[in-house]
Amino acid sequence: MRPQYVVLAIPVVALVATVWLPFVNTATLWLGLPSVMVWTGAWVLAITPALCLFEFSRGQRDADRAEAERGAKR
Amino acid sequence: MSATLAVTLVGIVIIGVLGFVGRRKATGDLSEWTVGGRQFGAVTMWFLQAGEVFTTFTFLGMAGLAFTGGVAALYALPYIPLAYVGLYFLGPIIWRRSHDRGHLTMADFLADFYDSRLLGFVAAVCGVVFLLPYLQLQITGLGLAVQVATGDQTSSTVSIIIAFVIVVAFVLWSGIKGVATTSYFKDALMLVVLLVLVVAIPAHFGGGIGPTFHKVLAEHPGMLTVHAGEFDRSFFFSSMIASTLGVLFMTLPHQWPALLSAGSPRAVRRNYVFLPIYSLALALPMIIGFTALIVLKQGSDSNAALLTLAQRAFPDWFVGLVVVGTASAAMVPAAGLIVGMSSLIGRNIAGRSRSDRHQYLVNQGSVVGTTGLALVLAITRPDLLANLLLLTYSGLDQLIPGIALALLPRRVVGLWSVLAGLVVGEIVVIWLTFGDVYSGHVNVGLIALVPNIVVVAVVALLVRAAGKQPTTTPEDKRVSHSAPR
Numbered sequence: 001m002r003p004q005y006v007v008l009a010i011p012v013v014a015l016v017a018t019v020w021l022p023f024v025n026t027a028t029l030w031l032g033l034p035s036v037m038v039w040t041g042a043w044v045l046a047i048t049p050a051l052c053l054f055e056f057s058r059g060q061r062d063a064d065r066a067e068a069e070r071g072a073k074r
Numbered sequence: 075m076s077a078t079l080a081v082t083l084v085g086i087v088i089i090g091v092l093g094f095v096g097r098r099k100a101t102g103d104l105s106e107w108t109v110g111g112r113q114f115g116a117v118t119m120w121f122l123q124a125g126e127v128f129t130t131f132t133f134l135g136m137a138g139l140a141f142t143g144g145v146a147a148l149y150a151l152p153y154i155p156l157a158y159v160g161l162y163f164l165g166p167i168i169w170r171r172s173h174d175r176g177h178l179t180m181a182d183f184l185a186d187f188y189d190s191r192l193l194g195f196v197a198a199v200c201g202v203v204f205l206l207p208y209l210q211l212q213i214t215g216l217g218l219a220v221q222v223a224t225g226d227q228t229s230s231t232v233s234i235i236i237a238f239v240i241v242v243a244f245v246l247w248s249g250i251k252g253v254a255t256t257s258y259f260k261d262a263l264m265l266v267v268l269l270v271l272v273v274a275i276p277a278h279f280g281g282g283i284g285p286t287f288h289k290v291l292a293e294h295p296g297m298l299t300v301h302a303g304e305f306d307r308s309f310f311f312s313s314m315i316a317s318t319l320g321v322l323f324m325t326l327p328h329q330w331p332a333l334l335s336a337g338s339p340r341a342v343r344r345n346y347v348f349l350p351i352y353s354l355a356l357a358l359p360m361i362i363g364f365t366a367l368i369v370l371k372q373g374s375d376s377n378a379a380l381l382t383l384a385q386r387a388f389p390d391w392f393v394g395l396v397v398v399g400t401a402s403a404a405m406v407p408a409a410g411l412i413v414g415m416s417s418l419i420g421r422n423i424a425g426r427s428r429s430d431r432h433q434y435l436v437n438q439g440s441v442v443g444t445t446g447l448a449l450v451l452a453i454t455r456p457d458l459l460a461n462l463l464l465l466t467y468s469g470l471d472q473l474i475p476g477i478a479l480a481l482l483p484r485r486v487v488g489l490w491s492v493l494a495g496l497v498v499g500e501i502v503v504i505w506l507t508f509g510d511v512y513s514g515h516v517n518v519g520l521i522a523l524v525p526n527i528v529v530v531a532v533v534a535l536l537v538r539a540a541g542k543q544p545t546t547t548p549e550d551k552r553v554s555h556s557a558p559r
Contacts, residue, residue: 012159015152019300019310027295032284034298034364036145041357044155047350051162055347 004053011046014039078223079233081394082401086237089405092259093244096252104434107249108178108417109335116344118254122332122410123345124352125257127154128264129407130215132356133400138376139305140363144297146305147360149314155350156314157321162346166339167481168324173334179414180330180477181422187480190489191422196496197473198422201327202415204469206448209415212408213238213452215377219400222381223393231453237405242445245409245416246438250331253409260402261352267399268358270392271384276365278387283361289368297367304515312517317467320519323477325470328407328414408445416440465507468519472499475523475530488542491533499526 018040019025030038101107114122132150139147168183177183180201185194213234221230244252272283280286290297300310324330336342359380366379374382384396420437428436476492479485502522506512512521 008159012156015156016311016315018148018152019307025300025307027291027298029284029287029291029298032287034145034287036148036298036300037151037357037360040148040151041354044152044350044354047155047159048347051159051347051350054162055343058343 004050004057007053008047008050011043011050014043014046076224077390078394078397079220079226079229081391082220082223082233082397083236085394085398086233086240086401086405089237089256089259089402090240090244092256093241093248093252093409096244096248096255100247101249102431102434104417104420104430104437105176105178107434107437108331108413110250110254112173112335113337114254114335114341115337116341119332119336119341119345120348120352121257121261122250122254122335123349124261125253125406126328126332126410127349127353128261128355128403130212130219130400130404133264133359133403134215134218134377134380136356137359137363137366137380138378140360141366141370141374141379142376143305144294144299144364144367146300146310147363148357149310150317151353151356151360153314153317154321154356155353156318158346158349158353160322161324162343164322164324164481165333165342165346169333169336169339169342172330178331178334179417179421180324180327180473181418183330184473184476184480184492185422187485188476188489188492190493193476193489193493194422196493197476198327198418200469200473200496200500201418202423202444204466205327205411205415206444206451208466209408209411209444209448210451210455212404212411213448216401216404217452218377219381219397219404222378223385223397233401234452235449237401238408238445238449241405241409241412242442245412246441250335250410250413253332253406253413254335256402256406256409260406263395263402264399265355267396268355271380271396272358272361275362275383275387279365279369279383286361286365286368290364294367297364306515309515309517312515312520316471316517316520316523319474319523320467320471323474323481325473325477326414326466327418327470328410331413331417332410412441412445415444419444468503468507468517468522469500471519471523472496472503472526475499475527479530487530487534488537490537491530494533495526495528495530498529499523502526 018036024035024039026035028035105111136147136150139150171177172183175186177186179198181194181198184197185191216237217230217234220233221227224230244256248255276283276286280289300307320326321329324333333342336345362380362383366374366383369383370379381393381396381400385393388396416437419440420433424436424440473496475495479487479492499522502525503518506518506521512518
């Protein structure tokens with residue numbers, strides 16, 4: 001499995017598991033906010049950089065492919 | 075006329091003007107009207123789809139749900155970003171096939187893949203029937219905002235009639251382009267209003283966000299956990315999963331024009347990369363809902379919690395701005411809903427075997443008809459916001475097996491499997507919702523998906539046992555830019 005998939009799976013699993021994690025689903029505050037709110041907010045934010053990994057590596061792959069095609073034509 | 079009502083009406087007119095600016099020249103082409111020539115870039119797409127995320131449900135309903143259910147309301151925060159993770163991969167597949175084959179609606183996509191106008195018709199009917207409460211929800215939300223802010227029922231009714239006559243007018247003229255131009259204004263206004271509210275309201279009533287949550291922890295510790303009761307773990311988990319699946323598999327008809335209006339698969343992908351950041355804004359009204367816990371009495375109108383606190387903390391003109399924010403959260407998503415519903419009626423229900431011109435005219439008529447019906451329902455049967463949305467998702471979730479299987483390159487089950495599963499799923503949803511037979515907290519849409527999928531599989535096996543195999547795939551057909559015939 002490509003490492004990008006593993007990185008993307010982490011926030012997905014963390015968000016789906018939110019309500020089943022006893023240290024998250026508890027009456028406590030993290031940074032002055034409910035722990036459930038901080039947990040879900042942080043992992044939602046993590047999705048964008050995780051998807052960026054795919055998008056940037058795709059850009060590099062697409063560029064490599066275009067370069068290879070140009071080389072083949074020469 | 076109060077300052078609040080004056081600011082509200084001016085704001086509603088500004089939204090309408092921006093909607094008309096979206097299109098310079100009149101069009102009689104349904105494709106241009108519905109998906110804007112398929113040429114939107116990532117930024118326009120971002121505002122268009124972000125605009126759909128933030129409705130009156132999220133603005134008023136999320137604060138209300140936090141007030142009544144505490145952190146259980148947070149199920150609504152992750153489900154859209156989770157769906158975007160999947161749509162980053164599925165969105166370009168849908169876009170490419172729809173672009174190549176000229177699809178404008180979800181029903182076009184299904185009818186083409188399964189080679190069945192009947193399935194397209196049934197999916198379109200489901201789309202319109204289950205989306206109508208969602209449209210009504212936007213109207214009810216706007217009416218509630220004006221009523222709470224002005225204390226006057228007549229002002230509320232007049233405001234929603236004016237607002238939705240304006241929405242119908244600019245949607246008829248501009249189509250999806252009007253939704254896009256109003257989305258810029260709406261998202262900017264919503265964010266500014268929410269940021270002011272989320273700083274000022276906790277500061278005014280609780281001494282700041284941190285001290286407010288410390289008071290909630292001291293007075294209502296149960297609200298900081300997902301605990302037993304109406305909003306328990308089953309509610310949180312199943313609502314999140316059901317809503318995620320619904321968005322992921324594009325079961326909401328108004329998702330389709332927004333996606334298909336993209337200029338390229340790259341615009342689609344980039345959009346889904348950055349949209350999760352915007353979804354965090356959903357937490358802002360929830361913070362205000364928590365503040366209401368230490369200010370309002372238990373049993374107060376939960377959907378009015380945000381506006382009640384705003385009214386107590388701000389001068390009339392700013393309350394008017396908050397109502398304009400609510401109005402934009404109602405009018406802009408409503409415009410997108412109307413585009414999604416009317417294109418289904420014009421393309422797949424009433425005008426499915428007629429000319430493109432006839433489809434366009436039916437489409438324009440249904441813009442007026444569906445909005446008029448929703449307006450009448452909103453005035454005569456205003457219901458609780460959140461429950462309506464969950465009913466919408468439950469019904470539309472039954473389209474998941476059909477759409478998911480249509481994303482495969484080859485057809486592995488045929489028309490009758492998907493149709494039978496859909497019918498059984500819808501019957502179970504209606505039975506569980508209105509039959510007074512289920513009192514659990516698991517999302518009924520998710521429950522109904524089980525018999526739906528089982529029926530799809532059983533009918534597929536029976537069809538295979540009878541020696542009939544689904545053979546045609548989309549790749550076998552030539553590109554067509556007309557509706558599936």
